[in-house]
Amino acid sequence: MHVIAPQAVDTLIRLLSGDGYEVVGPTRRDGAIVYDRVGGLEDLPVGWTDEQAPGHYRLRERDDDALFGYVVGPHSWKKYLFPPEETLFRLTRQPDGSFVTEPGTSDAPRRAFIGMRACELAAIDVQDRVFLGQAVQDRGYAARRRDLFMVAVSCAEPGGTCFCASMDTGPRAREGFDLALTEVIDATQHFLVAEAGSEAGRAMLDRLDPRPASDAEQAAAERVWAEAPGKMGRQMPADAREVLNRAFEHPRWEETAERCLSCSNCTLVCPTCFCSQVEEVPDLEGQRTERVRRWDSCFNQEHSHLVGGPHRESVAARYRQWITHKLATWHDQFGTSGCVGCGRCITWCPVGIDITEEVTAVRRDPEGRG
Amino acid sequence: MAPDAVATLPDQAMAPEPWRIHSVRRDVASNEVFSWTLYPEPGVEPGAAPAPGQFNMLYLFGVGEVPISVSAITDDGGIVHTIRAVGSVTRAMQDLEAGTVVGLRGPFGTAWPLEQPRGRDLVLVAGGIGLAPLRPVIHAALQRRSEFGRVVVCYGARSPGDMIFRDELDAWAERDDVDLRITVDRGTAAWRGDVGVVTQLVDRGGFDRRNTLALTCGPEVMMRFTASALERRGLKPEDIYVSMERNMRCAVGFCGHCQIGAHFVCRDGPVFPYPVMEPAFRVREL
Numbered sequence: 001m002h003v004i005a006p007q008a009v010d011t012l013i014r015l016l017s018g019d020g021y022e023v024v025g026p027t028r029r030d031g032a033i034v035y036d037r038v039g040g041l042e043d044l045p046v047g048w049t050d051e052q053a054p055g056h057y058r059l060r061e062r063d064d065d066a067l068f069g070y071v072v073g074p075h076s077w078k079k080y081l082f083p084p085e086e087t088l089f090r091l092t093r094q095p096d097g098s099f100v101t102e103p104g105t106s107d108a109p110r111r112a113f114i115g116m117r118a119c120e121l122a123a124i125d126v127q128d129r130v131f132l133g134q135a136v137q138d139r140g141y142a143a144r145r146r147d148l149f150m151v152a153v154s155c156a157e158p159g160g161t162c163f164c165a166s167m168d169t170g171p172r173a174r175e176g177f178d179l180a181l182t183e184v185i186d187a188t189q190h191f192l193v194a195e196a197g198s199e200a201g202r203a204m205l206d207r208l209d210p211r212p213a214s215d216a217e218q219a220a221a222e223r224v225w226a227e228a229p230g231k232m233g234r235q236m237p238a239d240a241r242e243v244l245n246r247a248f249e250h251p252r253w254e255e256t257a258e259r260c261l262s263c264s265n266c267t268l269v270c271p272t273c274f275c276s277q278v279e280e281v282p283d284l285e286g287q288r289t290e291r292v293r294r295w296d297s298c299f300n301q302e303h304s305h306l307v308g309g310p311h312r313e314s315v316a317a318r319y320r321q322w323i324t325h326k327l328a329t330w331h332d333q334f335g336t337s338g339c340v341g342c343g344r345c346i347t348w349c350p351v352g353i354d355i356t357e358e359v360t361a362v363r364r365d366p367e368g369r370g
Numbered sequence: 371m372a373p374d375a376v377a378t379l380p381d382q383a384m385a386p387e388p389w390r391i392h393s394v395r396r397d398v399a400s401n402e403v404f405s406w407t408l409y410p411e412p413g414v415e416p417g418a419a420p421a422p423g424q425f426n427m428l429y430l431f432g433v434g435e436v437p438i439s440v441s442a443i444t445d446d447g448g449i450v451h452t453i454r455a456v457g458s459v460t461r462a463m464q465d466l467e468a469g470t471v472v473g474l475r476g477p478f479g480t481a482w483p484l485e486q487p488r489g490r491d492l493v494l495v496a497g498g499i500g501l502a503p504l505r506p507v508i509h510a511a512l513q514r515r516s517e518f519g520r521v522v523v524c525y526g527a528r529s530p531g532d533m534i535f536r537d538e539l540d541a542w543a544e545r546d547d548v549d550l551r552i553t554v555d556r557g558t559a560a561w562r563g564d565v566g567v568v569t570q571l572v573d574r575g576g577f578d579r580r581n582t583l584a585l586t587c588g589p590e591v592m593m594r595f596t597a598s599a600l601e602r603r604g605l606k607p608e609d610i611y612v613s614m615e616r617n618m619r620c621a622v623g624f625c626g627h628c629q630i631g632a633h634f635v636c637r638d639g640p641v642f643p644y645p646v647m648e649p650a651f652r653v654r655e656l
Binding site for chain 2: 088089091093096097098099101103130131134135136138139248249274275276277278279280282286289296298303304305306307311312313314316317321324325329332333
């Protein structure tokens, strides 16, 4: 275990940039912390934090210079690995009426992600199982995923809608990173404890002027890890899967549907939701066309389109599909929950529907007697 | 940090490849149902031959893609697909003539379980266009006739004019070794056959309840009542198979549209053992 100075994060970004990585990290824009290109420490939301509650998100200045004193915002790393829009194929008409299919231009620079939270590492593992773990692998996802350099941060101050501790995905980053940082900041000290998780991470750490952590510094990091789980604003019942597998006809879904706008915000901010549709985008002359994949959502009626009309016509059925898939049937499909406890769906729901509260309500009243 | 074992596979599974329509067959007067016999264009390396029950994604340049079951497999590498013009893509496909090149990728999904112990009775129950995915089963069963006991084909159509593959139905009706039963929802003055739901054809029995394989394809409610009728005749649920329809878009488990509970219809289906689907039949809008 090593210690690096806050300024070393600036060095890290510049070194990765110099090594040819497109470096992406948290940055402040339009009143939120989002993920975008960062060139150095000046682009990070240093000294800022976020307040989160159901349907509520506000940035607030901290009274210190913490580098990572906030949790996750509306973006997730999904937008880089599984982009919201991607041209899968370009097809060209041939003189004999046939056509030629070429792969779409794959936008795959080598990327480094800075400031990934434990829940986000878990989310990538979930999407790996979808796009790399089935009989067919997604070519674009595989290319973008392969060369990632991943810098994780263990959360010291989980937010109001966080519940990763109850999903067993965080808040401490334990695996799946190249480098993991834990920030320690108080009136007298400010440093980061750094752990390498790969050869590439070890090599990079050596270039950041590390020194071995003292007993006191190590104890300070351990205190962060020990205290963070208790600061979660939410908790998911451990038996969510069993609860939902028994609740297909529960009246709760009708009640939730009265509030749900089926706006699909929850699926767009979710770091694991993977539904997509492919649209045909032909040119005006009909000689060239593209197959363009875009994110879709099970909250859209078209999602369950069948000849006779949408199969899941009611909002209640669509909400039930989303929550049951996320927390129950995902286990059957991919051997893991589809929820990592990041809390985004709670924060960014315009009416504040809370996935943990929904499961808790059904669990409390399994027969739906009210 | 790279995940374990990231291999970049070729695109075949996702990229439409050019196949040419060799011939078009139009079955009903409305032109609503049509069949294409397709052969790969030069240079296309077709994957494994499809098995009865599987589907391909058929693609029309500049329009889009639809999942269509295989309705026959020719001896020389051709594939027949039977399509009903009901959506924007299938309507655009409706008037295409022989010689047109379309896209195809596949085959995908599960097949009807035809590798059975010798001597079992085979009961096929089809509703409407659901005859098409069962048609290659009938072809296979007649080719391997000695492997099966009785072969019972129950077919329900909306009206006599909506019946597809009339010539084949007539040929099967002539055979002593096929028990063909047909019913229509609405008869005509000339119709001498049965009128009513297809389950009443099942209710007539004529197969060994202890040694029958039953395959059904049609509207969901029809398959559900067919399965109940078969159970009433004494069949075990595990001897019944259904073919499900959902909004299949990617065919490989990426796009999320075709889920029924824990199942992806494209990946785990479309052919399912009835006990696997039975709980889903009971939940509305699952």
